[in-house]
Amino acid sequence: MMAENNVEMxxxxxxxLSNARLGILVLLGAETMLFSGLIGTFLVFRVGNVTWPPxxxxxxxxxxAVTGINTVLLLLSGYxxxxxxxxxxxxxxxQLRNWLLLTGGLGLLFLGVQGSEWVQxxxxxxxxxxxxxxxxxxxxxxxHAVHVLSAVIWLFIVLGMAMxxxxxxxxxxxxxTCTIYWIFVVALxxxxxxxxxxx
Amino acid sequence: MHDNEHTEHHHEESFIxxxxxxxxxxxxxxxxxxxxxxxxxxxxxxALLFRWQLAYPDQPLPIIGAxxxxxxxxxxxxxADRMWERIYDSDKEEWLEVNMPSGVITPEFYNMLFTMHxxxxxxxxxxxxxxxxxxxxxIPLMIGTRDMAFPILNMLSFWLxxxxxxxxxxxxxxxxxxxxxxxxxxxxxxxxxxxTGVEWGLNLWAISLLLQGFSSLVGSINYITTIIxxxxxxxxxxxxxxVIWSLFIVAILLLLAFPVLSSALALLIFDRLAGTTFxxxxxxxxxxxxxxxxLFWFFGHPEVYILxxxxxxxxxxxxxxxxxxxxxxxxxxxxxxxxxxxxGWIVWGHHMFQSGMRPGLGSIFMTTTMLIAVPSAIKTFNxxxxxxxxxxxxxxxxxxxxxxxxxxxxxxxSGIYMANTPVDIFIHDTYYxxxxxxxxxxxxxxxxxxxxxxxxxxxxxxxxxxxxxxKIHFWLTFIAFNCTFFPMHILGVGGHMRRIxxxxxxxxxxxxxxxxxxxxxxxxxxxxxxxxxxFNFFWSMYKGKVAEQNPWQVNTLEWEAPTPVPHGNFGQIPxxxxxxxxxxVPGEESDWIPQAQPEHAxxxxxx
Numbered sequence: 001m002m003a004e005n006n007v008e009m010x011x012x013x014x015x016x017l018s019n020a021r022l023g024i025l026v027l028l029g030a031e032t033m034l035f036s037g038l039i040g041t042f043l044v045f046r047v048g049n050v051t052w053p054p055x056x057x058x059x060x061x062x063x064x065a066v067t068g069i070n071t072v073l074l075l076l077s078g079y080x081x082x083x084x085x086x087x088x089x090x091x092x093x094x095q096l097r098n099w100l101l102l103t104g105g106l107g108l109l110f111l112g113v114q115g116s117e118w119v120q121x122x123x124x125x126x127x128x129x130x131x132x133x134x135x136x137x138x139x140x141x142x143x144h145a146v147h148v149l150s151a152v153i154w155l156f157i158v159l160g161m162a163m164x165x166x167x168x169x170x171x172x173x174x175x176x177t178c179t180i181y182w183i184f185v186v187a188l189x190x191x192x193x194x195x196x197x198x199x
Numbered sequence: 200m201h202d203n204e205h206t207e208h209h210h211e212e213s214f215i216x217x218x219x220x221x222x223x224x225x226x227x228x229x230x231x232x233x234x235x236x237x238x239x240x241x242x243x244x245x246a247l248l249f250r251w252q253l254a255y256p257d258q259p260l261p262i263i264g265a266x267x268x269x270x271x272x273x274x275x276x277x278x279a280d281r282m283w284e285r286i287y288d289s290d291k292e293e294w295l296e297v298n299m300p301s302g303v304i305t306p307e308f309y310n311m312l313f314t315m316h317x318x319x320x321x322x323x324x325x326x327x328x329x330x331x332x333x334x335x336x337x338i339p340l341m342i343g344t345r346d347m348a349f350p351i352l353n354m355l356s357f358w359l360x361x362x363x364x365x366x367x368x369x370x371x372x373x374x375x376x377x378x379x380x381x382x383x384x385x386x387x388x389x390x391x392x393x394x395t396g397v398e399w400g401l402n403l404w405a406i407s408l409l410l411q412g413f414s415s416l417v418g419s420i421n422y423i424t425t426i427i428x429x430x431x432x433x434x435x436x437x438x439x440x441x442v443i444w445s446l447f448i449v450a451i452l453l454l455l456a457f458p459v460l461s462s463a464l465a466l467l468i469f470d471r472l473a474g475t476t477f478x479x480x481x482x483x484x485x486x487x488x489x490x491x492x493x494l495f496w497f498f499g500h501p502e503v504y505i506l507x508x509x510x511x512x513x514x515x516x517x518x519x520x521x522x523x524x525x526x527x528x529x530x531x532x533x534x535x536x537x538x539x540x541x542x543g544w545i546v547w548g549h550h551m552f553q554s555g556m557r558p559g560l561g562s563i564f565m566t567t568t569m570l571i572a573v574p575s576a577i578k579t580f581n582x583x584x585x586x587x588x589x590x591x592x593x594x595x596x597x598x599x600x601x602x603x604x605x606x607x608x609x610x611x612x613s614g615i616y617m618a619n620t621p622v623d624i625f626i627h628d629t630y631y632x633x634x635x636x637x638x639x640x641x642x643x644x645x646x647x648x649x650x651x652x653x654x655x656x657x658x659x660x661x662x663x664x665x666x667x668x669x670k671i672h673f674w675l676t677f678i679a680f681n682c683t684f685f686p687m688h689i690l691g692v693g694g695h696m697r698r699i700x701x702x703x704x705x706x707x708x709x710x711x712x713x714x715x716x717x718x719x720x721x722x723x724x725x726x727x728x729x730x731x732x733x734f735n736f737f738w739s740m741y742k743g744k745v746a747e748q749n750p751w752q753v754n755t756l757e758w759e760a761p762t763p764v765p766h767g768n769f770g771q772i773p774x775x776x777x778x779x780x781x782x783x784v785p786g787e788e789s790d791w792i793p794q795a796q797p798e799h800a801x802x803x804x805x806x
Contacts (some may be wrong), residue, residue, distance in 0.1 A: 044490050
């Protein structure tokens, strides 16, 4: 019963979540608060104005339908990302690559549709300087877009690592952390869609 | 010798990887400490400049100011006159000429001074030292692990903070001067350059704080992960020392609070650089200046507890160790800290009673604010209960610990007083508020920092700090601190507004001239007393008395590690058998039982 003879990390002492997974979850706490600040700002303006959009922007219509379809695309990418994780858990590297590729493609497609919508909106006269309506629209939706972009970049790094055969059913922390982040970015979008486009 | 991959690997480190881009949590902690001390002198120096202006409005500064003859008839008398002559003769617009012609502080420069004093002290001194230095140095040592969970992120955190400090200091030297909208950066003052004339100064201020936000984010992810995942065998949550609990709670607060400020800062930068109107209530744009206050204080009030909670943790260690008694009510101490951290989120409106907020909302914020008195009082009485009938050793760290408690009581009581909306409406924006914040953050956090530095110095550098110098520093600081800040309560009740550069302009404040001079004299004493600490710090690093492994007979794990602590900290990771405060246990021979000591073993064994 000599406790001194302990090996450093016995199997039973190992924490339920590895450092990397826990670290990502903690990061998401901060991300949530960042978006809370921006969503709070949006709500202050939304609730504080009797008409929304404010009278000066009455002619401007946000592309609800296209964005609705885009929302479905992004949600679908959440599903494919989940499948990628399932694939590596079954040690199926080929499927992992395919699912990751599909997820990244959907992410890029989402960004592409968003980008073309923005070009259209700016042509119609809704810019960053269009009062708080335009301002918070571009900042909030743009902040999410930046997150999607960073998630896509991250995903392609993971894909590169998968191509190099760096993952297996026993070692897939890289896929796991990227999945957690991806799911967060995907799950956030419907909230923004409902608030900004539909409310 | 225990075989250990960590200690073997890193023997041939270069100077750069060992002292500059180090991955070792202890080196990063010391880096944060030196960083904080340097910024402490920048921030303190700014305070002395504006204190001069408050006591002797529009008179040239001592030493570098021009003589009266020179100002009156241009006759060069002193060396400083020659310097000013040269400055006025040069074609360039010299920095000194713009900000303090002939050594007289301009009102614009005065605004810059108090803004940057608070910004630097809050974001670049107290948080980096309490969280960056003590957090990095203590967490792995006290929970019994070899390093932080993410050493590279840890290094990144420090160098981001350095970058933030450089950007912040650069702001002084851009055209238009530095941010001068107060450390709270209230909109629309901060949102539109036309109100202050400050262009890039405030942009740099915001960018620097964003960088500091990234640094804190990375740091807090590291702290939380390390504390949850990497505790030594047997180190349960409720065997953690209170200072680790406080740092854990603060890491969570930082993690969740700073992003809100980041979002506000991002919106502010958009307002200033991209033409949005989030914080300016123009007819066209429809922004809301109050929104800034809500976002800022939603971050800002948890920030206040970020500044004080680690101080509470450090004070708990000092008081238990030097009273040779278990901390009174260990669990209630933990729950009180959690309660304070939680309540900290729902009180931000008490900074805004005067903002035109709905009065009904004001009474809700008043109630939640007063609730904080309950956990704070629990802690205070527990500290007193710990000292009660203890065999108190009046070492210098203990003096600082006791000073922490007593000053915190004064600051806390004035806090309850002004949480009352009617009282606050009267003393809002007066020196009463200044007195309160300094009793909490200087009287509280800084005394804890000083005590902590002296207490852990033997573990950091293997030597004691010189005790005579440390005692002189303590008493000078304690007396000068009270002489500086106590009279501010009286100024505040007398209606002395804060953030005015020349109180003599107001007839009803002219009677306070003597008191302002007294405060300034005390502030200079306080400032120069800190030179003793810095001298002592660097002198003792090389010349101090060599300390044994556990000079204060402390139970916690950091003292199990050899001194100086090697890379990887422990030869073998210790196993924890008991709580951190088992002092003077009845029936035991020794008055302390280290956490790593197994049950029923002799107190001092050979190995």
